[in-house]
Amino acid sequence: MLQQLLQQANFLALTLANPVSMAAEQAVIAGHTRVELWDSGVLVFTPLHTEATRDIVLSSGIHGNETAPIELCNQLIQAIVSQNLLLQQRVMFIFGNPPTINNHTRFVSENLNRLFNGEHANPHVASNGERLRAARLEAYVERFFMAADRQRLHYDLHTAIRASRHERFAVCPYRPDKPHLKQQLAFLNAAGVEAFLMHHEPTTTFSYASSTKYQAEAFTVELGKVMPFGQNDLTKLAAMRQMLVVLLSEREFPRVTYQPDKLVLYRVCRSLNKHYADFAFNFSNELPNFTQFAKGELLAQEQGIAITAAQDGEAIVFPNAQIPVGQRAALCVVADPAIPLA
Known part of the structure; x- marks a missing residue:
């Protein structure tokens, strides 16, 4: 599978051709980057000639019909595999729910983004594909983050069902004892995120699980409205792509200034x-x-x-x-x- 990826540089196509599972493999790109296939839709890159300072999770496709973030992440993977993007940081890419991406649907049995933080193991609900997938994704994220004591980041990328007065916005997981960082909001704002929602209670979303279990700086990031493959205007995500490239390819965290007049903070009431x-x-x-x-x-x-x-x-x-x-x-x-x- 990895040989096919290295030849074609299209992880999305490989994932959709094998949506349920793929055997673990690893390889090295030109002596400088280790690439590890952990499962269908789960790919990890590690730079070999530099000591990474951040472990970054970029997840998309938790809902299969939210295609723009999937396309964006696939472009980043293509850039890494083709050596147009040289990594300084360790990164895990996740295409969350491949069967639903193939089906062009939000979910098959259940909303995957309501099954994290242990909810997938609820003994009062029958198991299904989404619950099994949530358990596996939680295990992969734990394995990824626990490899070393580095800064942990998780951006779970989505698009919203309906239009929004703020086209791009982020949900900040509930952290009653730890305020969110201006540095993180400034980074996302520079990437085109216009508004931030401060959640008011624990949830079972992917970003909340990373935040509460592994103390990651984690966000659910909405990048526009749901559109089918081929109908996304990815030029609207140019700032997000550029900031992610900087995040992955530089030693220091991107130097951006928090500008409160450029964004809106919301409190969930x-x-x-x-x-x-x-x-x-x-x-x-x-x-x-x-x-x-x-x-x-x-x-x-x-x-x-x-x-x-x-x-x-x-x-x-x-x-x-x-x-x-x-x-x-x-x-x-x-x-x-x-x-x-x-």
Whole structure:
């Protein structure tokens, strides 16, 4: 498999041709970079002639229909394999859910990004492909991060179901005792991320698992709207690509200045959960993320009970009524420039 990768430099094609599993292999690129295939969609590069200072996870395809980040990561892999990008740092690329990438769907049985931080082992839910995959991905990330005591970074790259008033934004995992770093927000802002959501509670997302288990600087990064393969305008991700190239190819972390006037900080004030099958939003499926509401304005209803905006300026993010009963249907956020950062 690796010989095919080294010849064709297309890890996405190799993954989609072998979506369930691939045998572990390793090779060396031109004497300077070790490449390790750990599984279908899991590839690790290690520079051999320099001591890396960072272990970086770049994951995409956790939802199979979110194609722009998959294409971006595949381009970076192609650049490394073809020696157009020479690494100074260790990096793991993950295409999260290859069967759904082949199917052009968000998931097969369950939302993979709700199965991390141990949720995949919930004894009250029957096992399925996504639960097995989540367990394997958690094990691979642990193996990758525990190899040495270096700075740990995890950028889990997505695209959103609907349009957004901030085209690119990041969700910052809940860290009540450790403020997020201005350095990290400045880096992502330089990469085109316009807004940051500070989560208010533990979750079962991939980025939260890396943050809480391995103290990684981890983020769920939304890079625009869901589009099919071939319809993404990757020029919109040019800044993200450039910053990732710098991150991978230089010894020092990119020198960027935190500029609060160039971004918006949001605080998650509550989650809207779906308790009954008739849960429905009171707005169109075309309503963009971060649309603000006035206090008392109707947001949703279920069982005849109205759910209204609790304060002026409350905005909705990730609204999705087509989820199982008991899951989160939306986040409610408010802008808060006073959020503490380190």
